[in-house]
Amino acid sequence: MLKQERHQIILDKLKLNKKVLSGKLSEELLVSEDTIRRDLKELESKDLVYKVHGGALLKENRTLSYEQRSVADIEEKKKIAQKAVKLIRDGQVIIMSGSSTNLELAKIIPQEINATVYTYSLPIAVELSHHPLIEVIFIGGKLNKAAQVTVGVDLVNSIYHISADICFMGTDGINLSKGLTEPDWEVSRVKNSMIDASNYIVVMCISSKIMTAKRYSVVPIEKIDVVVSEINPESEIFNEFKAIGLTII
Amino acid sequence: MLKQERHQIILDKLKLNKKVLSGKLSEELLVSEDTIRRDLKELESKDLVYKVHGGALLKENRTLSYEQRSVADIEEKKKIAQKAVKLIRDGQVIIMSGSSTNLELAKIIPQEINATVYTYSLPIAVELSHHPLIEVIFIGGKLNKAAQVTVGVDLVNSIYHISADICFMGTDGINLSKGLTEPDWEVSRVKNSMIDASNYIVVMCISSKIMTAKRYSVVPIEKIDVVVSEINPESEIFNEFKAIGLTII
DNA sequence: TAAAATTTTGCAGTTATTTGCATGTTTATG
DNA sequence: CATAAACATGCAAATAACTGCAAAATTTTA
Known part of the structure; x- marks a missing residue:
């Protein structure tokens, strides 16, 4: 049985039952569970399934709400936010991109910080509107609902x-x-202009996305000042970043 | 049963009944109460439920402060919205001010209406982002938190x-x-430019505010096309408005 | 077609996650 | 303040996942 055949069968089963179990698939397709796990891993990297402990669930292709989306890797993102929030100084003018990590950051900015925040994210603006001192400037435009x-x-x-x-x-x-x-091309342009507008660039990235690339380039690595991830800065994954002078947190 | 399945079931039940009890969930899902507690703990850390002694409650929407404010005369405002929504036609470009009446209006725009809405209100934008067809344009600026x-x-x-x-x-x-x-002077300027930008002006006003005046003038009465209130248009309170050609609904 | 290169697979050893249970603590309520 | 229910914590068993490696299968190349 070819790998791609299995993948198709797995996707069909998922569509039918909304979920698949590694153990059951292993029996039915007469391959080891390791193979099934590798299959699911590969399908997940293509955004075709949602892998969980014990199997996988149907990837919700309906326009999934922001809250549903943002729960992925939520613990890692909270850790990153914990580290990043320490970079904020009183009186600063801050730009925040519309990522879920930034939403976590917005939630934990200390009450006594007085700053101005530019954002184009609805949930971040809502969150910051509860902060007593921060002045929020919302950057308007066409709303991307997803x-x-x-x-x-x-x-x-x-x-x-x-x-x-x-x-x-x-x-x-x-x-x-x-x-x-x-x-997304539009987002890449927005982020590019954000970086142009700022003195100090902090990139927040969960470790699994480090050393990966997407379709559209935003800025070369040299423009970035700091990379914040949830893992230990001593990790050798960062060696090449450090070599070109980036700060890792 | 996968953990994530349980989580989904719990969230579904919560949406339906507004609350869940640990003991009951334990029976229904055939797992120990400890497991349910851990589930609820995890869902709470993702801000999806509000955990309490004995179970969990539906996480109330933030922007609550705004909604709490808007509960004043909420029934009247809903009635006004019911009347006003009938004025919306397919394909229109609409501007909505940031009032609580408009929030009620946004909630009841029929699913099949296809339109473009300009707004500068956070809760209205959030509400409309759930509508399948409406294109939302958010007008940016400094956020007035209250x-x-x-x-x-x-x-x-x-x-x-x-x-x-x-x-x-x-x-x-x-x-x-x-x-x-x-x-508020700033709001008066914003409303003034909104009216300049529109062909047809609908003013929504609860009856108790009719024939009252505030500090800053927005536009003279002649610029207005329609007044929507919650009371009967035949009421004599409107006689003078009708005399100068306003439509009352 | 045969050999080489590449990919896929299963296995063993190790690590991580999930779950239920036992224990002691906290909370709600009369 | 008494008491039962709910909770937190640590632990252990079971299951699942990850890693590296070598064998097997597949594809590419000569």
Whole structure:
């Protein structure tokens, strides 16, 4: 049986039953559980299934809400936010991208911090509107409902006029040769202008996305000042980043 | 049964009944109460439920402060929204002000309506982001936390570029001599430019605020096309409005 | 077609996750 | 303040996952 055959069978079963179990698949397809696990891993990397302990669930292809999306890797993102929040200083002008990591960051900014935050994310704006001191500037545009952020050319123009001290950017791909990358072209343009508008660039990236690249390039790696991830900065995964002078937290 | 399946079932039950009990869940899902407790703990850490002694409650939507504010005269505002929603036509470009009446309106726009909505209100944008067809354009600016709307000079400039078919405007004061009035100067400027940008002006006003005036003038009464209130249009309170050609609903 | 290169697979050893249970502590309520 | 229910914590068993490696299968190349 070819690997691709198995993959098709797994996807069919998933569509039918909403879930598959590694053990059961192993019996039915007459291969080891390790193979099934590798299959599911591969299908997950293609965003075709949602892998969990013990099997996999149907990937919700309906426009999944922001909250559902944001639960993936939530613990890692909270850890990253914990580290990143320490970079915030009183009086700063901050730009925050529309990532779920930034939402976690917004939740834990200390009450006594007085700052100005530019954002184009609806949930981040809602969150920060409960903060007593932070002045929130929302960057308007066409609303992308799935991601709950605004996008568009106007957005890029608006950001162009901003001058910020620090920029917190969530990302899905960072790598040495291609730098910061994004799967969506519009978002890549928005992030590019955010970086142009800021003095100090903090990229927040969960370790599994380090050394990966997406379709569209945002900026070369040299533009970035700090990379924050949930794992130990001593990890050798960062060696090449350190070599070119990046700070790892 | 996979852990994530249980989580989904718990969330579904919560949505349905607003609450779940650990003991009952334990019986229904055939796992120990400890497991249920761990499930609820995990869901709480993801901000999906509100855990309490004995079970969990449905996580209430944030922006609550705004909603709490808006509970004043909520029934009247719902009635007004019911009437106003009938004015929306397919394909229209709509501007909605940041009033609580407009939030009620946003909640009841029929699923099959296809339109473009400009707004500068956070809760309205969040509400409309759940609508399948409406394109939402958020007008950015400095966030007024109490009212959950953006304000500022940039806002007025942005609105100048819009050309809308219909404008739904909530108001706190309308009267014959001063026209539309507002207690806040910035808001009065924003509303003024909204009206300039629209072909057809619908003012939504609860009956108790009719014939009252606030500090700052928005536009003279002649600019307004329709007044929607919760009471019978035949009421003599409207006689003077009708005399100058306003439609009352 | 045969050989080489590549990919896929299963296995063993190790690590991580999930779950139920026992224990002691906290909370709600009369 | 008494008491039962709910909770937290640590532990152990079972299951699942990851890692590296070598054998097997497949594809590419000569």
